[in-house]
Amino acid sequence: MEYFLTEEQQMIKELAARIAEERVKPVAAELDEKEEFPWEIMSILAEADLFRVWVPEEYGGLGGGVFEQALVVEELSKACSGVAVSYAASGLGAFPILLYGSEEQKNRYMPDIASGKRLAAFALTEADAGSDVSAIATTAVKDGDDYVLNGTKQWITNAGDAEIYVVIAVTDKSKGARGSSAFIVEKGTPGLSFGKKEKKLGIRASSTREVILENCRIPKENLLGREGLGFVVAMKTFDKTRPGIGAQAVGIAQGALDVAVNYARERVQFDQPISSFQGVQFMLADMATQTEAARALVYSAAKMADSGVGNISKAAAMAKLFASDVCMKVTVDAVQVLGGYGYMREYPVEKMMRDAKITQIYEGTNQIQRSIIALELVREAARKSRK
Amino acid sequence: MHIVVCIKQVPDPSQARIDRETGLVIREGVDKIINPYDLYALEESLRLKEAHDGQVTALSMGPPSAEDVLKDAVAMGVDHGVLLSGRDFAGADTLATSYALALAVQKLESVDLIICGKQAADGDTAQVGPGLAANLDRPHVTEVRKIRHIEEDKMVVERLTDTGYEVIRLSLPAVITVVKEINEPRIPGLRGMMRAKKAQIPAWDAEYIGADPQRLGLKGSPTRVWRTFEPTRHGQGEMLRGTAGEQAVLLWEKLRGRL
Known part of the structure; x- marks a missing residue:
């Protein structure tokens, strides 16, 4: 089928296909067997500017969007979807910042995500809150100029390997689904740790871990949008x-x-x-x-x-x-x-x-x-x- | 540090076919690509550039279509591309090619190092690198598998041999040709590809580089191809099957039959 891609989209697709064929396919079985995070491939994707395709130009991207990202994900998935999801999950962690971040937050985080220097992750799911997002138990309590986060997120793709996390936590339990908020938490913040790597049926190259927040204190500037928007x-x-x-x-x-x-x-x-x-x-x-x-x-x-x-x-x-x-x-x-x-x-x-x-x-x-x-x-x- | 990398556009060896009548390589309908060995030369130059804050110029001689491989080089990260092109250059053997490339190098400013792939995938002569060094009257080392050390006026390299490697020190400027063991060439990024699309590749002619027309192209090429042919294959391989023990017995019986 002909989808009439632009010259630039064609270039993105061909480059992703080339990397998939030359660099991913030969190691796909081994990555699956060893359940190893594909760091080497992540850096190849970064050097090839593929983390930039869906990021606006003002933050170091190439100005494409969801469609360009989909082209890359599709090509990588032909060879190894464990690799593809590790790439895509950085987008999942970054879209909340792009959509709801302040100019300052975008300038602070997006260039590193676009260059592939830092991976992002999105932490929503919990042991008792899967499809029922309103059941999340992780809390964020305002304390002066900070928020203090407590709780455990489960099955978080890229957890442990990513450096920028968007975490959804309850700020006002009485408001139910409208009582949660989104926060940016950086790896290295005291109180942020990770569980063991989960053993999975598939996409075994990708890393899936718990994100554990124990009195994890972050500045109030890390709130995305406003309270209640989670x-x-x-x-x-x-x-x-x-x-x-x-x-x-x-x-x-x-x-x-x-x-x-x-x-x-x-x-x-x-x-x-x-x-x-x-x-x-x-x-x-x-x-x-x-x-x-x-x-x-x-x-x-x-x-x-x-x-x-x-x-x-x-x-x-x-x-x-x-x-x-x-x-x-x-x-x-x-x-x-x-x-x-x-x-x-x-x-x-x-x-x-x-x-x-x-x-x-x-x-x-x-x-x-x-x-x-x-x-x-x-x-x-x-x-x-x-x- | 200014590094020049010589690259060549060749018919894709994976699609190569020979015309049985004429014995010549069929070029029609075959993709033209950058000589695979030259990718290692480009990669090495880019690594040196990144480590020592230098600049890289890619140089190619060929028809106007050779601009494509220079753009590929720009996509990988070289700073400039220069194409030697014109009727005078056509039909050059390795002697005429080395002469022309040497004059072009002399047109460039303060070149410290010239890197070539060990040979071209079409001609397979491996002569242009050393020929270039001879024309420039500079030292050269072929089949370099590693650059151990490089500074302002000298470098230490490892040269691949049949039995191991030699460690050679040479003064700069110099010419080296590199083997595929030296690195893994990078895949160009999107920004590089976009820069390459816009890149202007200057084309230099014989007059611009001050060449003697008698030493260029077919006129300057003493090499005459007498005949090219596809070698006929003699004998046929035979696969022995079975366990290692059974195969050993089979092999012994066959060998004994020949004695």
Whole structure:
């Protein structure tokens, strides 16, 4: 499919593809096996200016947006989505600052994030607050010119390796969802520590840890926006980053499809390549069609996110939901096409299948995405009937 | 420190095919890329530049299309590109090429070091680096695998040999050619690529560098290609299968049959 990328977007896509092919693919299996954070690849991405693509020029970026970031994430995910999510999670940590940060906060943090010198992370989820964001128990108490944070965040991507954290904490419990606020916490702040690295099914190169806040004192200047905005910060951030999860899913699916097609051409059974069997052909055709449909939806949502149109929650949720479901199905089918070989770690598709699963879960489970979509549908209909 | 890197545009070796009739490399429909060995020369020059606060000029001789590889070099981080181009240069062998490049180097200001890839992937002669040094009357070392040390007027390098390496000290300015063991070339970043798109690459002709036309191009090239041909392959490899023990027995039987 032709998406009519601009010259600059084409350049970004080709560069990301080159790094994925030359520097990521050869080490993907090893990174998965060793569950090692891909520092070397992060510095290659930084030197290639890829952390700059979605950052405005005034903060050291190249002035692109969600769409450009999605192009990079998709290409990296074809080779290793553990690498891709480590890259993308820095964006997840940075979008709250871009969206709600003061000029001073943006000038202070964004240039280092754009250069890739420092990674960012976003800390929202807790042991008892997953889909139900209003259940968070981490607190931030104002004390003179400071806030003092206490609580434990769970399953935070890039935790421990990132240096800039956006943490959502409760500032006024009586206000429920409107009683939380977003704060910037820098690594090295006394009272900030990290749990052990979690053992995961997939995306094993990425690091996932607890973020532990014990009387962690930060200056009040680190509040993002104003008190009570925490929930809004999180939701508006996800609107910007869910197309990126969609792009990750599209990349994994495309990577698996590419392996499956090549394998089907080469694998001979009953004296002919298995690509000549209709049973295999139909699987490949469906995989390709679904992946392309997912890509089209993700690109549309990403472009909407960059366009400045009002509410993009529904589009972002649809892109994330559809692409991740497609990704799961396509990777399972890719393993099937490769048969016994697909099940073995010598071939990359079993990893892709393991990596696929998380895209249906994080940044809002696909059930939450459906709730968002349905809610928006009802709201839109109600608005129309009022007119 | 001013470093000059000589680079060449070549047909992509991974797509290379030979015309069986003429014995010549088929250039049509084949992508033209920067000679792969030259990437190591570029990378080394950029590392020296970053460590010693210098500047790097990339120099190439070729048709106007060779501007592309100079832009690739700018994307990687070199400061300037210079293209030697014009009808006079066409058909040059390594002697005429070395002569022209040497004159171009002399046009540049206070050059401390010239780095070339060990050879070009199309001609495979490995002669231009040493030829350049001879024309400039400067010392040279080929097949450098490591620069141990460099200062204002001298450097110490390791030269790769069949059995190990030699450590050589030489005075600057000098010419070195480098092997792929020396570094891992960087992938150019987006900002570099954008700078490269806008970069102006000056094209110098024979007159500008003050060259004697008789020593340039085909006229200045004593090398005549007598015949090129694809070598015929003799014999065929045979894979032995089975366990190591079974393979050893098979091998022994085959060898015994030959004795």
